[in-house]
Amino acid sequence: xxxxxxxxxxxxxxxxxxxxxxxxxxxxxxxxxxxxxxxxxxxxxxxxxxxxxxxxxxxxxxxxxxxxxxxxxxxxxxxxxxxxxxxxxxxxxxxxxxxxxxxxxxxxxxxxxxxxxxxxxxxxxxxxxxxxxxxxxxxxxxxxxxxxxxxxxxxxxxxxxxxxxxxxxxxxxxxxxxxxxxxxxxxxxxxxxxxxxxxxxxxxxxxxxxxxxxxxxxxxxxxxxxxxxxxxxxxxxxxxxxxxxxxxxxxxxxxxxxxxxxxxxxxxxxxxxxxxxxxxxxxxxxxxxx
Amino acid sequence: xxxxxxxxxxxxxxxxxxxxxxxxxxxxxxxxxxxxxxxxxxxxxxxxxxxxxxxxxxxxxxxxxxxxxxxxxxxxxxxxxxxxxxxxxxxxxxxxxxxxxxxxxxxxxxxxxxxxxxxxxxxxxxxxxxxxxxxxxxxxxxxxxxxxxxxxxxxxxxxxxxxxxxxxxxxxxxxxxxxxxxxxxxxxxxxxxxxxxxxxxxxxxxxxxxxxxxxxxxxxxxxxxxxxxxxxxxxxxxxxxxxxxxxxxxxxxxxxxxxxxxxxxxxxxxxxxxxxxxxxxxxxxxxxxxxxxxxxxxxxxxxxxxxxxxxxxxxxxxxxxxxxxxxxxxxxxxxxxxxxxxxxxxxxxxxxxxxxxxxxxxxxxxxxxxxxxxxxxxxxxxxxxxxxxxxxxxxxxxxxxxxxxxxxxxxxxxxxxxxxxxxxxxxxxxxxxxxxxxxxxxxxxxxxxxxxxx
Numbered sequence: 001x002x003x004x005x006x007x008x009x010x011x012x013x014x015x016x017x018x019x020x021x022x023x024x025x026x027x028x029x030x031x032x033x034x035x036x037x038x039x040x041x042x043x044x045x046x047x048x049x050x051x052x053x054x055x056x057x058x059x060x061x062x063x064x065x066x067x068x069x070x071x072x073x074x075x076x077x078x079x080x081x082x083x084x085x086x087x088x089x090x091x092x093x094x095x096x097x098x099x100x101x102x103x104x105x106x107x108x109x110x111x112x113x114x115x116x117x118x119x120x121x122x123x124x125x126x127x128x129x130x131x132x133x134x135x136x137x138x139x140x141x142x143x144x145x146x147x148x149x150x151x152x153x154x155x156x157x158x159x160x161x162x163x164x165x166x167x168x169x170x171x172x173x174x175x176x177x178x179x180x181x182x183x184x185x186x187x188x189x190x191x192x193x194x195x196x197x198x199x200x201x202x203x204x205x206x207x208x209x210x211x212x213x214x215x216x217x218x219x220x221x222x223x224x225x226x227x228x229x230x231x232x233x234x235x236x237x238x239x240x241x242x243x244x245x246x247x248x249x250x251x252x253x254x255x256x257x258x259x260x261x262x263x264x265x266x267x268x269x270x271x272x273x274x275x276x277x278x279x280x281x282x283x284x285x286x287x288x289x290x
Numbered sequence: 291x292x293x294x295x296x297x298x299x300x301x302x303x304x305x306x307x308x309x310x311x312x313x314x315x316x317x318x319x320x321x322x323x324x325x326x327x328x329x330x331x332x333x334x335x336x337x338x339x340x341x342x343x344x345x346x347x348x349x350x351x352x353x354x355x356x357x358x359x360x361x362x363x364x365x366x367x368x369x370x371x372x373x374x375x376x377x378x379x380x381x382x383x384x385x386x387x388x389x390x391x392x393x394x395x396x397x398x399x400x401x402x403x404x405x406x407x408x409x410x411x412x413x414x415x416x417x418x419x420x421x422x423x424x425x426x427x428x429x430x431x432x433x434x435x436x437x438x439x440x441x442x443x444x445x446x447x448x449x450x451x452x453x454x455x456x457x458x459x460x461x462x463x464x465x466x467x468x469x470x471x472x473x474x475x476x477x478x479x480x481x482x483x484x485x486x487x488x489x490x491x492x493x494x495x496x497x498x499x500x501x502x503x504x505x506x507x508x509x510x511x512x513x514x515x516x517x518x519x520x521x522x523x524x525x526x527x528x529x530x531x532x533x534x535x536x537x538x539x540x541x542x543x544x545x546x547x548x549x550x551x552x553x554x555x556x557x558x559x560x561x562x563x564x565x566x567x568x569x570x571x572x573x574x575x576x577x578x579x580x581x582x583x584x585x586x587x588x589x590x591x592x593x594x595x596x597x598x599x600x601x602x603x604x605x606x607x608x609x610x611x612x613x614x615x616x617x618x619x620x621x622x623x624x625x626x627x628x629x630x631x632x633x634x635x636x637x638x639x640x641x642x643x644x645x646x647x648x649x650x651x652x653x654x655x656x657x658x659x660x661x662x663x664x665x666x667x668x669x670x671x672x673x674x675x676x677x678x679x680x681x682x683x684x685x686x687x688x689x690x691x692x693x694x695x696x697x698x699x700x701x702x703x704x705x706x707x708x709x710x711x712x713x714x715x716x717x718x719x720x721x722x723x724x725x726x727x728x729x730x731x732x733x734x735x736x737x738x739x740x741x742x743x744x
Contacts, residue, residue, distance in 0.1 A: 040743075043407040044428035060739055126573035148518060148572075148721050238717040239724065254400040256707035257425035262743065 037265035042258040053265035063269070066245045073222040073244065074277075076158045077215060083162065084169025084214070089203065091170065092177045102170075109167035113160075113225075117232025120160050121147070150241045153234050157242060160229050165221075169214060176210030177203065212285040216278055223274045245270045345385045345642050349375075350402070350415035352394040353466070353629060354664065370662035378649050385642060399706075402426060402634070411634030413643040416466060419450035419630040420702025423463050427453075431633040433461045436644040445651065446669045447627030450698060455540075463630030464647050467656060467666030469699075470591030471609070471625035471690035472524045478606045480585040484509035493611040496529070496560040503569045506585050514564065515575030515584035519713045520720040524588040527700045528610055528624045529557045535618035539700050543708075545741050550730035557613055558719075558726035565720045572720070590625055591687040592665035598681065607683045609690070622695025627669055628702065667691055711736050 001009075037053055039046040057063050087105060091098045108116060123130050124146040135142030146152045180203065188198050227246045230236055236243030236251070243251075245266065253263035354371035358364040366372050375387045390412070392401055398415065399422060405411040406429025417423050423430065442448060447465030449455045474488070481488060484506045493499040506513040520526065531539055533553040541547035564570055571584055579587045580600035587593070588610065597605050612620050631647040633640045649655060656668045657678045667675075667688050675688035690696060701709040715732060718724035724732075 042428050043403060056739070056743065143573075145572075145721070148717060149723065235714070237714045238721065239715050240711075241718075251707070251710070254403060255396060255710055256740075257421075257705065259707070259743065 033264045033267050036261050037268045039261040039264075040258060041261040041264070043260055046261065049261070053262045054269070056262065057265055057269055062240070062248070063245075065240060066243060066248050067273075069242060070223050070226075070244045072154060073158065073161065073226060074219055076161065077218050077222065079158075080162045080165050080169060080218070081211065081214060084166060084173055085204075085207070085211075087166065088170045088173035088177060089199065092174060105170050106167035108164050109171075111164070113164065113228035114232045116160055116164050117229050120156060120163075121233050124156050147234055148238055150238065153238065153242050157226075157229060157233055160233060161222075161226075164229075165218065172214055173207065173210055176207050180206045208285075208288065212282070215285075216281050219277055219281060220274055223270060223277065245273075343384050345639050347385065347387045347414060347639060347643055347646055348412040349387050349389045349646070350392045350398070350412040351389050352392055352398040352416045354659075356389075356391055370659050370664060374650060374655055374658065378646060381649075382645075385646075387646060396710075399426065402429065402632075405429075406634065406636070409636050411636040413637040413639060414631060414633055414647060416629055416631055417463070418702060419447075419463060419465065419627050420455070420699065421704065422702060422706050423451060423630055423632060424453065425706055426632075427462050429635050430462045431635055431637060431640050433464065433633065433640075433644060436633075436641055437461065437464075441648055444653075444671055446671060446692065447630075450627040450702065451630045455698070455703065463632045464644070464651060465627040465669050466629040466631055466651065467627070468591075468669045468688075468691045469625050469628045470667050470687035471623035471693070471696045472528070472588055472590040473607050473609045473623055473687075473690070474586050475579070475589045475593060475597050476586040476606045476608070477579070477582060477584075477601060478604045480506065480509075480511050480582070481606070484511070484585075488608045489606065492608065495611065495615055496557075496613050499611040500560065500563060500567070500569075503564070503567070507567075507569060512569070512571045512578075512584045513586060514570045515578045515587045516570055516572055516720075517575060518572050519717045520561075520565070520572070521588045522713055522716040523699065523701045523709075524590075524624060525610060526557070526561050526716070528622075528697065529561065529613040530554055531624070531697045531700050532613050532617035532619045532622075533557055536697055538618070539703055542737070543704055545737065548730075549733040549737070550727065554730060555727060558730065560613070562719065562722075562726055566722065570720075590623075591667050591684065591691075594681070594683050594687065595663060595665075598683070605683065607686065619695055619697060622693065622697055623690065624699055625691055625696045626698045628699055629666075705737075705740050707740060708733070708737055 036046060038048060038050055040049050040052075041047075087101075091102055095101075122128055125131075126143060126145055130146070131140065131142045131144055134140040134144070144152070146156050184202055184206075185198060188202055193201065223244070224246055226244045227250060230242060230244060230247045231250070234242045236247050240248075249263050249266050249270065252259045252266060256262075351371060354369070356366055356369050356371065358369075367376075371389065375389060379386055392398055392415070394416075395418070398417060402411060402415055402417060403426055406426065411429060417426070445465060447468065448461065449457065451461055451463035451465055452458070453460040453462065476488060486502055486505050488502065493502050503513040516525070533556075534542065534547065534551075538547060542549060571578060575584065575587050576589075576593065576596070578584045580597060582601075589597070594605075594607070609621060610623055631650070633643040633647070637643050651669075653668065653670045653673070656666075656670060659666070660668065660678055667684075673688065675685040679685060701712075704712070712733060715724060715729055719726060719729050
């Protein structure tokens, strides 16, 4: 065996453990889920039923309500994007107290979603601090049922999403801002550009890749990461009005007998949706970048 | 082979060993052996007849309290279940019970299901009875061969754990005590101030009940406290079951009758009127009742002790009024055996597991746990509650529990997905965000979907 072959072999063998781990942890469950999506499966026995699960998903009307709920969260992304950018620019400009605020904004990010959810559930309960505060300043009679009504339940969930994402967003944008060369800013200063011009002509265009990254990752999160928040705050209610697809996958898998096959099919549908959304976003972003 | 290749080969082999160890879930069941639960010495195949057989039972505790919210310094050994296990281990040398606390309710069901799929479930655990248990029968040991006729004859509630709710058939669990019968707990003083005596002038139907609430409201109090989902499983289910009878509930489940029928549409109107008339508060209803902020709540035995501590002699109890004089079932309530003990299919010691469960459910142990404040009544045949309590409301609860008019929890009869759906939609109904007729139609639609997927 010559040295080149030995080196290639060593390289492939080095990669093999990682591939084996990926195969066991990622690819095997994916393939398994795909196969089970064509079955009626209760966890112990499965029966091949072809496309029946998919037919149910697209015909029972529930998917469109679930998708609507996911899309409401996706539509809230520009808000947190803007907020993260404003805060990060302020921190980057080192406004007074920036070190304190940097820590303050980051703290919610390190909390688990369930902790955030439980906290918000208590705060927005009928006798929670939010209602007490609104009552104290004369804005309500103190009995607003935030989580029992559809628009306000969504508002609470979006508030949780914002609160938890802001720190992460600021961190991402700060790193994006740090990567912009100081020389550009200095040149702009010499040319007489003001703060606003620097922001609009240098900072924001330089941040396009960061904006794309933030938008794509959060769009994916809005499809596959909402479960812990929804589970701990609204449990998908009232009714199924705040139930996103990932929460329905849980309901079908663990609260419905023999529906693990259906749940697998719903997972595959979600996988395809996320794939399409990400692909569309990246295509659009590339065009925008050009 | 040079040192580099040797190193890589070693790394590869160790990676494969690690992956194979965590790859096959079915090994989970066998892992008990390696954990010493069933040691070679303990195995009957070891053939050491002179040696004491050692058995370790894993018990997932979903229901016995092991934390006292008011006294965090209380040691585990001071809780009933630890004392009971100690008694059992002393009486059965060689058997040890490894108790592990897991979340209760639907979380317990989820955990048991995932463990069942992986093949590493516990020997014993406690689940909700009826369809919640039957949904998991692929992972539960049928128990008929481990039970004596005398065991079955001594306890009540077997329908809740037998396939198809039949009197005889495959038994998947052992009924765990009784929840009594859901009635109305009320604040005597508030009622007296409003000039209402519910026990002397018991409302004969829904209209009289609504009139009673009107009088309470006129006296300046909030008449009713309910959960955020409108206490569907405690209250609305009872009026449903009264009007269609228990066979009717089965017909609804099987698709032979619809939720959307004249009788239930009528029930929904009266039910919604409770809310639209402003009689009900849904914010922390139990606390509000204990603090004298609402005049009544729907509840059974599980609330009597706390309510007694809060209200003392001011606490009263009466049955939920019949919806109508034409009801098929009258003067009853919802209740019975809402939970059971099961033995998982992964258990290597089902016989010992059943013995342990029967010990926990012996009359002596049920009385002991009752005295410890555990929220269940006894499911022993012909039990006399005066033997272990002086509280007249608890004595009455134990009597109610054995009456024929107590209807087994319909939410344990509906498919579990349907129960969850009803509760979530009911929250919209009581806030007038969903029309009652649409509500019933949606339930039919969901029921049909579930049947179609069977």
